Amino acid sequence: MKKSILIACCLAAMAFNMACGKKSMVMLAPDPDGSVGRITVANEAGSVDIDQANLATVIRSPEAAPRAPEPLDPAKVEALFGQVVANQPLPPLHFRLHFESDSVRLLPDSRRQLTEIVEAIEARSPTRVSVVGHTDTMGDKVYNVQLSLRRAITVRQLLIDRGIDAAFIDVVSHGQENPLVKTPDNVANAQNRRVEVVIR
Template sequence: MSRQYTHAVALFFLALLGGCASKPYVVLVASPDGSTGAIEVRTAKGITRVDRKDHAVNLDGSSATSFQVAEPKLDKDFSAARAAQPALPKSYLLYFKTGGTSLTEKSQAEIPEVLQTVRERGPSAVSVIGHTDTVGSKAYNEKLGLSRARDIARQLQENGLQALELVVTSHGEDNLLLKTPDNTPEPTNRRVEVTVR
């Protein structure tokens, strides 16, 4: 079964004077997956830790405690910053039948979705990494992983892939999704990972 995922990042925005806020402040917002990190802000009043979504602290030292910022104010103060954020990478796992470069039917059906993602994002960097299970020698699997990655890259290009950069590599039997002993035919390890940045 294929998966799509994005890398989570904790984001914070700084509102500066100049029409967007009456006092400069920093606010912590959630990553696309809903998680947040934390920030510590040092002012004349001391260090304030902010670790809750949409909470902020003034940078002028007027307060040592954090406060919540309502969504309409965030939209008003940070619309330009939010619009300037690049899209997070999006990855697809495409799985193969055993011993060759034939995709499973389900994974073959996902090729158009990969292409659609690139079209929607505009010029993108695309990486294609081939992987294998542990059946066969390490050298053989390195070559098989590269053959799989090249085959997927070729399919993408033949179907209109427009990329700023296309990187094709193999990890062979390294970086298994499911750790197995040698000579184990594990379907989840027979894959190509396509990442659109």
């Protein structure tokens, strides 16, 4: 595949390769949510586009263009790729916790989410947890970097207090640089006062 197309494919859908001697098969599988991306399978001899789930192409040699995509029936998909699909990592889980203005105090609804977050981490253990702090655009940028770091550290400590191993948790501070809702400087926005927790 062309590099730029391969990157887009990795973001939009999963593609599986099967080596068969000198030939290769590439099939486009749906994402866990059922959505389907688009891939281009190419070599020096030509290319084909695939944009439907369970369509597959075969490349017989570097000198032969990929064949026109054909559908694989569910039994064949299972026989060829069942083990690969079964071994795919679970998709990341995302949680968003909000804070009082100019504070490291979680809002009540966000505090209640901590139980769900801990349960999700424990269900995937061992895992990696990213805790990323953010602020709105009120105040000084340097101060906001420090505030968002304190928010992230607060969430990290709340997770540790609930039994999550500190070694699994990474903390990052974005300050006001990656707002959920874009605003001019010095605009208070409750949606931007947050910590994003990503469980992989």
